Amino acid sequence: MMVPVRCFTCGSVIGDKWDELNKRVKKGEDLGKVLDDLGVTRYCCRRMLLSNTEIIDEVLKYKTTRLKSSEDG
Amino acid sequence: MDVKILHKDDNKLRFQVNGISTPVANALRRIMVNEVPTMAIDEVVVIENSSVMCDEVLAHRLGLVPLKTDLDTYVLPEECKCQSELGCNKCSVSLTLDAEASDSIRTVYSGELKSANPDVTPISDKIPIVKLAPSQKIKLEAYARLGHGSKHAKWQPVSVSSYKYVPEIIVNRRKCDACGQCVEGCPKGVLDIKDERLEVVAKEKCTLCDDCEVICPKTPSAIKIKNVKNAFIFNVGPTGALPPEQIIIEATKILRKKSKDFTEQINQLKIARVKKKTKKAKIKKKK
Numbered sequence: 561m562m563v564p565v566r567c568f569t570c571g572s573v574i575g576d577k578w579d580e581l582n583k584r585v586k587k588g589e590d591l592g593k594v595l596d597d598l599g600v601t602r603y604c605c606r607r608m609l610l611s612n613t614e615i616i617d618e619v620l621k622y623k624t625t626r627l628k629s630s631e632d633g
Numbered sequence: 634m635d636v637k638i639l640h641k642d643d644n645k646l647r648f649q650v651n652g653i654s655t656p657v658a659n660a661l662r663r664i665m666v667n668e669v670p671t672m673a674i675d676e677v678v679v680i681e682n683s684s685v686m687c688d689e690v691l692a693h694r695l696g697l698v699p700l701k702t703d704l705d706t707y708v709l710p711e712e713c714k715c716q717s718e719l720g721c722n723k724c725s726v727s728l729t730l731d732a733e734a735s736d737s738i739r740t741v742y743s744g745e746l747k748s749a750n751p752d753v754t755p756i757s758d759k760i761p762i763v764k765l766a767p768s769q770k771i772k773l774e775a776y777a778r779l780g781h782g783s784k785h786a787k788w789q790p791v792s793v794s795s796y797k798y799v800p801e802i803i804v805n806r807r808k809c810d811a812c813g814q815c816v817e818g819c820p821k822g823v824l825d826i827k828d829e830r831l832e833v834v835a836k837e838k839c840t841l842c843d844d845c846e847v848i849c850p851k852t853p854s855a856i857k858i859k860n861v862k863n864a865f866i867f868n869v870g871p872t873g874a875l876p877p878e879q880i881i882i883e884a885t886k887i888l889r890k891k892s893k894d895f896t897e898q899i900n901q902l903k904i905a906r907v908k909k910k911t912k913k914a915k916i917k918k919k920k
Contacts, residue, residue, distance in 0.1 A: 561686065561690070562686075562694075562761060562763065562764065563761060564697075565694050565697040565698060565760055566697050566786075566792075566872075567792070570792045570793055570870075571786050571789055571792040571872065572644070572792035572793070572870060572872060573699060573756070573757065573760065573792075573872060573873065575760040575761055576743075576757040576759040576760045576761075578761060579740075579759065579761070580759075599643075599644055602793075614764075616685060616686070616763075616764050617738075617764070619685045620685055620738060620764055620766045621766075622685075
C-alpha cells in the first residue's frame with residue numbers, strides 16, 4: 561500500500577529514502593546511481609524501492625466514512 | 634585475540650578478529666541478531682483513525698520504526714520490578730501521534746511521533762507512516778519497550794550481521810607465466826597484471842570462490858586460495874537503534890554471561906553426580 565518501512569529480507573530501513581529517490585528520479589537522475597548514492601547497495605533493499613507502487617494514492621480518492629457512520633449509529 | 638577495524642561509516646562496520654574459533658564467531662554473530670535488546674513500539678492504543686490504512690497495518694508500521702535505544706536507563710519488561718502489563722517508566726516509553734490533514738493530501742512522517750523521553754526518538758524523521766486525505770485524522774498512543782530480535786525482527790539491532798574467512802592468496806612465481814586468465818576469471822577483480830607479473834590488488838574483496846584456481850591452465854595450478862586459520866572478517870550493518878560498537882560490546886557481554894551460566898549448570902550436575910555416587914557407596918558399605 562505504502563512504501564515499506566524496512567526491507568523484507570535484511571531489515572534495514574528504506575522507507576525514509578523513498579521521497580528523496582522519487583524527487584531525484586523525477587528530476588532526471590539515473591535510478592541506479594541514486595540508489596547507490598542513498599546507500600541502498602544490497603539487491604534485496606533495491607528491489608523494495610524499485611518495485612514499490614503507492615496504491616494508497618488511489619485508495620485515498622475514496623473517502624472513508626467508517627468513523628462517521630459508526631457515530632451516526 | 635586481536636581486533637582490527639577495517640572500515641567504518643554510518644551504516645556499516647567491518648572488522649577483523651584474529652584468534653577465535655568458528656563456533657565463537659558464529660555465536661557472536663547470532664547474539665548480535667537475536668539477543669542484543671533494542672527499543673521498539675510494542676503496543677498501540679488507537680484513539681482515532683479515519684485514514685484508509687487499518688489499525689493493524691498502522692501499528693505494524695509504527696513497530697518497525699527503529700528507536701534510539703538507551704540500554705543503561707531501561708530494563709527488559711520481564712526483568713522489571715513492576716511486573717505490570719502496562720509497564721512503568723523503567724521499562725516502557727510512551728509516544729503519541731496526533732495528525733490531521735486540513736485542506737490537502739499529506740504524509741505523516743515518523744518525525745511527528747512525540748516521545749515522552751527525548752532520548753528515545755525515531756532514528757529518522759523522514760519515514761512515511763501513512764497518507765491522509767483532507768479531513769482524515771489519526772490520534773494514537775504507542776508504547777515502546779525493550780525486546781529481543783528472537784521474538785520479532787523489529788527488535789534486531791542489526792540488518793546484516795555476517796562473517797567470512799580471511800583470504801590468503803598464494804602465487805607460485807616459478808610456475809606462473811602471467812597469462813592473465815585468472816585476472817579475467819575473477820568475479821571480484823582481486824587480481825591484476827603489472828609489469829608482466831601477477832599481483833593481488835584487492836585481497837579484501839576475495840570471496841574464496843576458487844575460480845582462479847580452476848581457470849589456471851597449469852597443473853597443478855600456479856595460484857592457490859586458502860583461508861587464514863582462526864581469523865574472521867565481520868560485517869555489521871546497524872539499523873541505527875544502537876551504535877555498531879555498542880552492539881558488539883553488548884553481544885560479547887551476553888556471550889560471556891551465557892557461557893558462565895552454562896559452566897555453572899555443568900558444575901551443579903557434577904556435584905549432584907558425586908553426591909549420588911557417595912550415597913551409593915555408603916549403602917554398599919552398610920550391607
